[in-house]
Amino acid sequence: xxxxxxxxxxxxxxxxxxxxxxxxxxxxxxxxxxxxxxxxxxxxxxxxxxxxxxxxxxxxxxxxxxxxxxxxxxxxxxxxxxxxxxxxxxxxxxxxxxxxxxxxxxxxxxxxxxxxxxxxxxxxxxxxxxxxxxxxxxxxxxxxxxxxxxxxxxxxxxxxxxxxxxxxxxxxxxxxxxxxxxxxxxxxxxxxxxxxxxxxxxxxxxxxxxxxxxxxxxxxxxxxxxxxxxxxxxxxxxxxxxxxxxxxxxxxxxxxxxxxxxxxxxxxxxxxxxxxxxxxxxxxxxxxxxxxxxxxxxxxxxxxxxxxxxxxxxxxxxxxxxxxxxxxxxxxxxxxxxxxxxxxxxxxxxxxxxxxxxxxxxxxxxxxxxxxxxxxxxxxxxxxxxxxxxxxxxxxxxxxxxxxxxxxxxxxxxxxxxxxxxxxxxxxxxxxxxxxxxxxxxxxxxxxxxxxxxxxxxxxxxxxxxxxxxxxxxxxxxxxxxxxxxxxxxxxxxxxxxxxxxxxxxxxxxxxxxxxxxxx
Amino acid sequence: xxxxxxxxxxxxxxxxxxxxxxxxxxxxxxxxxxxxxxxxxxxxxxxxxxxxxxxxxxxxxxxxxxxxxxxxxxxxxxxxxxxxxxxxxxxxxxxxxxxxxxxxxxxxxxxxxxxxxxxxxxxxxxxxxxxxxxxxxxxxxxxxxxxxxxxxxxxxxxxxxxxxxxxxxxxxxxxxxxxxxxxxxxxxxxxxxxxxxxxxxxxxxxxxxxxxxxxxxxxxxxxxxxxxxxxxxxxxxxxxxxxxxxxxxxxxxxxxx
Numbered sequence: 001x002x003x004x005x006x007x008x009x010x011x012x013x014x015x016x017x018x019x020x021x022x023x024x025x026x027x028x029x030x031x032x033x034x035x036x037x038x039x040x041x042x043x044x045x046x047x048x049x050x051x052x053x054x055x056x057x058x059x060x061x062x063x064x065x066x067x068x069x070x071x072x073x074x075x076x077x078x079x080x081x082x083x084x085x086x087x088x089x090x091x092x093x094x095x096x097x098x099x100x101x102x103x104x105x106x107x108x109x110x111x112x113x114x115x116x117x118x119x120x121x122x123x124x125x126x127x128x129x130x131x132x133x134x135x136x137x138x139x140x141x142x143x144x145x146x147x148x149x150x151x152x153x154x155x156x157x158x159x160x161x162x163x164x165x166x167x168x169x170x171x172x173x174x175x176x177x178x179x180x181x182x183x184x185x186x187x188x189x190x191x192x193x194x195x196x197x198x199x200x201x202x203x204x205x206x207x208x209x210x211x212x213x214x215x216x217x218x219x220x221x222x223x224x225x226x227x228x229x230x231x232x233x234x235x236x237x238x239x240x241x242x243x244x245x246x247x248x249x250x251x252x253x254x255x256x257x258x259x260x261x262x263x264x265x266x267x268x269x270x271x272x273x274x275x276x277x278x279x280x281x282x283x284x285x286x287x288x289x290x291x292x293x294x295x296x297x298x299x300x301x302x303x304x305x306x307x308x309x310x311x312x313x314x315x316x317x318x319x320x321x322x323x324x325x326x327x328x329x330x331x332x333x334x335x336x337x338x339x340x341x342x343x344x345x346x347x348x349x350x351x352x353x354x355x356x357x358x359x360x361x362x363x364x365x366x367x368x369x370x371x372x373x374x375x376x377x378x379x380x381x382x383x384x385x386x387x388x389x390x391x392x393x394x395x396x397x398x399x400x401x402x403x404x405x406x407x408x409x410x411x412x413x414x415x416x417x418x419x420x421x422x423x424x425x426x427x428x429x430x431x432x433x434x435x436x437x438x439x440x441x442x443x444x445x446x447x448x449x450x451x452x453x454x455x456x457x458x459x460x461x462x463x464x465x466x467x468x469x470x471x472x473x474x475x476x477x478x479x480x481x482x483x484x485x486x487x488x489x490x491x492x493x494x495x496x497x498x499x500x501x502x503x504x505x506x507x508x509x510x511x512x513x514x515x516x517x518x519x520x
Numbered sequence: 521x522x523x524x525x526x527x528x529x530x531x532x533x534x535x536x537x538x539x540x541x542x543x544x545x546x547x548x549x550x551x552x553x554x555x556x557x558x559x560x561x562x563x564x565x566x567x568x569x570x571x572x573x574x575x576x577x578x579x580x581x582x583x584x585x586x587x588x589x590x591x592x593x594x595x596x597x598x599x600x601x602x603x604x605x606x607x608x609x610x611x612x613x614x615x616x617x618x619x620x621x622x623x624x625x626x627x628x629x630x631x632x633x634x635x636x637x638x639x640x641x642x643x644x645x646x647x648x649x650x651x652x653x654x655x656x657x658x659x660x661x662x663x664x665x666x667x668x669x670x671x672x673x674x675x676x677x678x679x680x681x682x683x684x685x686x687x688x689x690x691x692x693x694x695x696x697x698x699x700x701x702x703x704x705x706x707x708x709x710x711x712x713x714x715x716x717x718x719x720x721x722x723x724x725x726x727x728x729x730x731x732x733x734x735x736x737x738x739x740x741x742x743x744x745x746x747x748x749x750x751x752x753x754x755x756x757x758x759x760x761x762x763x764x765x766x767x768x769x770x771x772x773x774x775x776x777x
Binding site: 274 | 575576577578579596597598600601603605607609610611612613614615616617619620623624625627628629630631632633636654656672
């Protein structure tokens with residue numbers, strides 16, 4: 001049975017590759033990336049293994065803990081677990097759950113992250129090659145570590161998925177979990193910058209503590225053995241094994257529950273009246289705008305796209321407390337908001353047929369989406385721009401800031417309008433388990449995002465440069481120039497963007513719909 | 521050609537290929553104005569593909585679609601005004617309430633606010649959805665979703681209704697109500713095309729029928745002409761073939777052990 005599940009996973013991946021060349025390209029890129037990661041990890045661990053003073057224990061525990069934490073947390077916030085083999089599909093078969101867990105776990109290793117993790121874990125064990133006693137236990141600990149990673153990722157996602165199917169909880173969680181994740185980078189940047197004397201002693205203390213936690217215990221066992229502390233090693237091993245057992249139980253329970261209680265969106269919302277449809281003009285454009293606005297409010301996927309916006313002030317503050325980097329608040333919020341509509345057609349899913357079957361122009365479709373998003377973005381960007389200027393004591397910078405912010409906003413809307421008419425990729429369908437990724441999304445998504453971002457940034461540069469110069473030189477004349485030129489230039493680009501995007505929708509809309517349907 | 525003699529829908533040499541598979545291989549079909557037209561065929565025959573191409577949701581590789589004499593793919597905006605569409609197997613904008621969704625469809629078709637409000641209320645009553653007008657469509661059952669989609673297809677009073685599997689998952693009472701609505705719509709001069717697997721239903725409800733299999737039209741005309749004295753189901757099986765002999769699966773008997 002275990003072998004069957006593993007074969008199934010391989011067959012699904014193979015068929016997926018056969019379906020579209022993009023999948024092959026995506027896999028090739030991911031493979032290269034994985035290879036790079038492996039070379040980096042193995043290479044540096046090889047260097048560490050001969051380093052004096054001996055930092056092997058310190059490095060292995062820290063690195064191992066990061067890997068485990070990554071497996072546990074990352075699927076919760078961004079990528080989701082690979083749902084190629086979805087346990088829900090096996091409800092009607094009589095498969096012992098023990099076999100199912102084992103099969104799913106082994107299947108999960110068969111992927112690029114899994115392979116990179118296995119090789120890294122073995123490399124972490126191999127670090128102890130100069131200490132035969134430690135090398136004896138190291139491979140077993142490495143495998144135990146891999147199991148902790150994989151079972152842990154399944155346990156966290158399946159245990160929380162039921163909670164997460166409640167819409168409000170999901171929105172809240174998205175914001176809450178993003179906070180630490182977004183802050184980690186700047187925090188590390190600051191601590192390493194301000195205190196470059198982050199000593200080895202301090203790191204050793206951290207590693208010693210981690211060695212007793214579920215994250216690091218398994219990696220600390222060889223370290224203790226090498227140090228000759230058998231009791232210490234046994235204690236850590238106990239923590240490690242206990243962790244794995246606990247995670248397995250959690251996963252098992254959650255799976256058992258999920259199989260007989262499939263996820264469904266909890267009925268909650270009853271709306272009176274027509275909402276925005278009753279308030280906006282009764283024209284096709286008004287209706288398209290009302291639809292877009294309603295979705296921005298009701299569909300958590302839109303909220304996730306701009307979840308970073310409320311965090312931006314905190315982020316910029318940490319980067320440079322009390323400094324003038326807070327002035328970037330307006331433009332960066334504008335950028336994220338504007339780019340937020342870039343996956344609009346993908347979010348519609350096959351419901352996009354409504355626009356294709358209706359006698360509306362592509363321009364109406366594009367404008368409706370932009371106006372809907374702009375209704376939210378315009379006030380936020382205004383508050384951020386003015387607020388950041390006042391907080392940093394630079395009220396004179398307000399015109400320049402407003403100019404560049406709205407310039408960026410219109411430019412980003414323009415780019416997003418074109419990109420979302422060209423590219424669709426599999427996204428979560430409304431109401432789907434937010435922790436399941438759709439296969440093969442990544443490459444098209446990443447490439448289109450990168451190209452789009454670069455284009456928007458490049459087109460925003462002239463106004464950004466002008467505003468920057470005006471602000472640093474305290475030139476109010478240039479500031480007012482940016483105030484006029486930014487929205488004007490951005491508006492021109494937006495006009496071009498929605499016209500081009502509208503044309504593309506009219507020409508390629510049916511192809512987009514067909515591609516969306518092929519994802520399902 | 522006088523207006524009433526122009527077919528409501530005319531497909532000329534329609535082809536569509538998906539990868540290696542040819543889904544529709546040169547379909548010609550004439551749907552007379554004022555007819556209640558049934559489209560039947562086995563699974564994978566190309567019914568949905570043909571209907572998608574007739575309603576502007578899928579571009580044909582070759583061929584022409586004429587709706588009341590106007591070329592759909594040459595003049596999409598004009599033609600789509602005349603069409604009411606209920607596709608199968610696609611989502612709706614289901615984060616809207618039922619009432620909002622119908623309103624949305626009406627406004628997209630250029631109706632004014634008062635007309636939309638009036639018709640949306642009528643449709644909700646006719647389809648027995650009044651109690652759920654304020655519920656999000658995502659929380660509807662499969663049958664209710666079909667009904668609200670049907671309301672969206674009809675709200676702008678199109679001249680041609682193209683319905684793909686409109687009765688699937690709909691309960692018998694609602695189905696009977698929908699049949700009445702469609703029949704009176706046809707009686708008042710509208711044209712309806714439905715696809716279905718249920719031969720009995722098509723025989724009772726439609727006046728014209730086309731049998732499609734493997735991307736070709738096998739037979740088309742009035743129901744009486746096509747069935748030629750047999751029941752439509754027997755005639756269908758005769759045309760399409762593929763009936764098993766009833767032998768085999770001898771082990772599928774609960775008494776066997």
